[in-house]
Each structure stands twice: as C-alpha cells, then as structure tokens.
Amino acid sequence: MRIADDYAKLAMKELYYPSKNDKKIIGGESGVAGLAGFIAIMTDEKYKEVRQILKISTNTKILCILTEGATDPDVFKAIIDSKL
Numbered sequence: 001m002r003i004a005d006d007y008a009k010l011a012m013k014e015l016y017y018p019s020k021n022d023k024k025i026i027g028g029e030s031g032v033a034g035l036a037g038f039i040a041i042m043t044d045e046k047y048k049e050v051r052q053i054l055k056i057s058t059n060t061k062i063l064c065i066l067t068e069g070a071t072d073p074d075v076f077k078a079i080i081d082s083k084l
C-alpha cells in the first residue's frame with residue numbers, strides 16, 4: 001500500500017516519545033513502515049474499506065517489525081524535532 005510520508009514521521013515520533021512506561025524506540029523512516037501503514041489504515045478515511053475488511057477490533061493483536069534504526073542521524077533528528 002502507498003501512504004504519505006507524514007505517516008512514517010508520525011510513527012517515528014510515536015516510538016521515540018512513548019506513552020507512560022514504554023521504552024523509547026529509535027526507528028528510521030523505512031524501518032517504521034509497518035507501523036506507519038497501520039496508523040494510516042486506522043486513521044485515514046480513504047482506507048476505511050481496508051479497515052472494514054481486516055475487522056480490526058480492540059481484541060486484535062498487531063505485530064509490527066522494525067527493520068532499521070536511525071540510518072541518517074541528521075534526518076532522524078529533524079523529523080523527531082519537527083511539528084506535524
């Protein structure tokens with residue numbers, strides 16, 4: 001599936017600035033693709049049909065594999081520090 005780059009940026013920030021006691025995870029732009037796709041499916045109305053077909057509920061277990069860290073530290077910092 002094709003998604004906007006902003007979803008990858010959002011996924012990077014979600015991992016870098018975790019909730020409560022979760023550990024910080026450093027994921028690069030490509031590495032967070034699975035999580036970015038999931039965020040897009042769950043929040044973007046153009047993926048409503050995908051959401052319905054998958055029947056994702058509060059009982060659904062989702063596994064996202066992070067494939068790389070911050071391969072370009074300058075780009076990573078710029079994304080993490082940016083406002084969306």
